[in-house]
Amino acid sequence: MTMKSLKNENQENSRRSFIKNAAIASSIVFVPRHVLGGVGFTAPSDQLNIAAIGAGGKGASDIKNASVNGRERVIALCDVDFNGSAKRSVENFPKAKLYSDYREMLDKEKDLDAVTISTPDHVHGPAASYAMNRGVHVYVQKPMTHNIQEARMLTEMARDKKIVTQMGNQGGSNPLLNMVQDWIDSDKIGKVSKVQVWTNRPVWPQGIPFPKAEPSKKPDNLNWDLWLGPAEYIPYTPNLHPFNWRGWWDYGTGALGDVGCHLIDIPFRTLGLKYPTDAEASVASIYTDMWTADYFPKSRPPASFITLHFDETTKSRSPIEMTWSDGGIKPSHPDIIPADSDIGGNDSANGVLIIGEKGIISTNINDSSPLMPKLYLNDGTTEFGPEVEKNDEPEYGHQRKWIDACKAGFNSPEHKALTSSFDYAGPMTETVLMGNLATRSYMLRRENAEGKAEFFGRKKLLWDGENMRITNLEEANQFVGRNHREGFKI
Secondary structure, rough: OOOOHHHHHHHHHHHHHHHHHHHHHHHHHOOOOHHHOOOOOOOOOHHOOOEOOOOHHHHHHHHHHHOOOOOOEEHHHHHHHHOOHHHHHHHHOOOOOHHHHHHHHHHOOOOEEEEEEOOOHHHHHHHHHHOOOOEEEEEOOOOOOOHHHHHHHHHHHHHHHOOOEOOOHHHHHHHHHHHHHHHOOOOOOOOOOEEEEEEEOOOOOOEEEEEEEOHHOOOOOHHHHHEEEEEEOOOOOOOOOOOOOHHEOOOOOOOHHHHHHHOOOOHHHHOOOOOOOOOOOOOOOOOEEEEOOOOOOOOOOOEEEEEEEEEOOOOOOOOOOEEOOOOOOOOOOOOOOOOOOOOOOOHHHEEEEEEEOOOOEOOOOOOOOOOEEEEEEEOOOOEEOOOOOOOOOOOHHHHHHHHHHHOOOOHHHHOOOOOOHHHHHHHHHHHHHHHHHHHHHHOOOOOOOOEEEEEEEOOOOEEOOOOOOEEOHHHHHHHHHOOOOOOOOO
């Protein structure tokens, strides 16, 4: 190492140390704001250098919110197609350097402090791992990873490398969740034995044949190879980028990975759930021909029903059965909720029912939708939260709180106050993705002795959460992780 590079490294280490200790320093010495440069002024030395991996779609709002209205310095943007919705980020941050490969960006931007990751699901794990191995704090969109093994690895890596993390299920920062938590903690509904979760998703194509490759139609500005990332290489295929990837196993995690992280988060958080003990799936079938269901193994089915069981917790005080249904299939209307009232959210399209011995809690998605918490007791008593919650800053300050925690440092009070750091988000993501493991296992088939297709995974799967293994169907364990393409391994 040259003297010049050593000097630069020392300067950067000093800058990072200053940022991490700024809160402590400010409690000791008060410097008038006008001395620093006027109202709202932030000294350059007190700014984080941040970047985005995935700058379009949800990534545009993630990096914008993380910049806290320009309080922090956005030094780089990474996207595989800057001609799409990522244009917004380029316009918002014209001084940022542009990259198509997150590995190049993370290798070159030596003074990067933190990064938002808002790519398709299959890139979350490899990108986050690459950043954390370089000491960069990470904000990762939900689901945290594409599979269970990646979630476990990132959770452990964040602890080992002292990385400040946050998953992008912003509803975890919704203050109205405190109302649901208070109802649970104050024993309003008694012991909880059942949770029902449902959604009207998918709203994207799935349950259909995989689209045909058409290399000649690849947009000139799209880096297709980098879009595929850890997935097996295939020629350019339309109708995947920028959004329709969600319904395909190689890239997306379906409705569970989408709104499931917002819906399942509510009971998982408020009831203090841990790993499920088992998982069981059933799916909807489509019959193009008589007596033979369509079979498209690359695609999620058009709808699914998942059952998970959990051991008793101090908050549930009873073992819990959780059911999930997508495709617009919702649970039966409880008797204690008036027949003309919605359950969950508006039009009963999405929701959660937490069912106890004394009553039911009904809520909506906890993202930026109205949470609409409602308590119905068996004796006729009700208690309702507001129809629209107060939101003083974008997405309940979810990204800003992560930025503040990055400045305060690993294990700081700000870090411990985060609602979706990987210590929480990792196990929750694993639970969500158990539904996908069960669904994929349900669709496993082979040829039997008579030469007919036999579905052999249609059983309750017993799960050893600590060791991440299905104990009664070895073939199901192939879905715990995935094979990453060379150059994108974790």
